[in-house]
Amino acid sequence: xxxxxxxxxxxxxxxxxxxxxxxxxxxxxxxxxxxxxxxxxxxxxxxxxxxxxxxxxxxxxxxxxxxxxxxxxxxxxxxxxxxxxxxxxxxxxxxxxxxxxxxxxxxxxxxxxxxxxxxxxxxxxxxxxxxxxxxxxxxxxxxxxxxxxxxxxxxxxxxxxxxxxxxxxxxxxxxxxxxxxxxxxxxxxxxxxxxxxxxxxxxxxxxxxxxxxxxxxxxxxxxxxxxxxxxxxxxxxxxxxxxxxxxxxxxxxxxxxxxxxxxxxxxxxxxxxxxxxxxxxxxxxxxxxxxx
Ligand SMILES: Nc1ncnc2c1ncn2[C@@H]1O[C@H](COP(=O)(O)OP(=O)(O)OP(=O)(O)O)[C@@H](O)[C@H]1O
Numbered sequence: 001x002x003x004x005x006x007x008x009x010x011x012x013x014x015x016x017x018x019x020x021x022x023x024x025x026x027x028x029x030x031x032x033x034x035x036x037x038x039x040x041x042x043x044x045x046x047x048x049x050x051x052x053x054x055x056x057x058x059x060x061x062x063x064x065x066x067x068x069x070x071x072x073x074x075x076x077x078x079x080x081x082x083x084x085x086x087x088x089x090x091x092x093x094x095x096x097x098x099x100x101x102x103x104x105x106x107x108x109x110x111x112x113x114x115x116x117x118x119x120x121x122x123x124x125x126x127x128x129x130x131x132x133x134x135x136x137x138x139x140x141x142x143x144x145x146x147x148x149x150x151x152x153x154x155x156x157x158x159x160x161x162x163x164x165x166x167x168x169x170x171x172x173x174x175x176x177x178x179x180x181x182x183x184x185x186x187x188x189x190x191x192x193x194x195x196x197x198x199x200x201x202x203x204x205x206x207x208x209x210x211x212x213x214x215x216x217x218x219x220x221x222x223x224x225x226x227x228x229x230x231x232x233x234x235x236x237x238x239x240x241x242x243x244x245x246x247x248x249x250x251x252x253x254x255x256x257x258x259x260x261x262x263x264x265x266x267x268x269x270x271x272x273x274x275x276x277x278x279x280x281x282x283x284x285x286x287x288x289x290x291x292x
Pocket of ligand 1: 013015042043045046071072200
């Protein structure tokens, strides 16, 4: 790995999203007289973390991700608490963090971020030792993420199919959520700890979440039946989910979620298995990110 403090490491996940990465590489290569880009292609899950860790060790100033929220998570977890700055060229299926930060989905405009060099410190979350930057949660969303694990096909159509398949057999679990802002006790469709306001694709689960306030917005949806889904979906895409009478919101820095058994949890849309008790906390302004 060739590095210097002025170099910019670009980590490309060739499998993220549904579009070819050729155009973005071509655009970046056009700028190679002005910027000292070094390109790295991920070859397997978590490879991005290894490349990012090595970049930090070598004091690389910027690490740019060409990928989606999963790749961003793998890179950003190596950058937290360091001076290395994360750049995002959105190329995933949902691009929740990029959308929250108003980074353009237009590649040429997203690349313009280098020229402005505006750096913002953002918060991130830790759930049972696992980092997240957008959202983490349990319940329906986590089960949909679990179904998407190891599926080769990506994109919104695949995700929509998984959502329908999971909904058919979904049984809400009972939870106890304890926070300094209040508690929740009962069955829930989904519990989402939102550092950013959306899951991706402009589906806003916590429209008022502020990524720099040192807090998370925990959105808890009571059990939903099939007739409740169209309204809840419409409200998510129009930033009005807080109008839904089945939504409970707790805004806090730390939370404990207790459920009936160990099970699945998602972090930025990627499912992992964890214990029945989940401790979540927000770390204030722990990551430097290039923003428009
Ligand atoms: N070469 C590779 N082969 C298979 N999987 C990979 C490879 N490189 C990275 N990955 C995995 O691909 C996963 C998905 O990437 P990513 O989340 O960026 O795309 P996405 O799911 O399409 O977008 P989004 O998360 O925004 O919806 C990551 O979790 C990462 O571990």
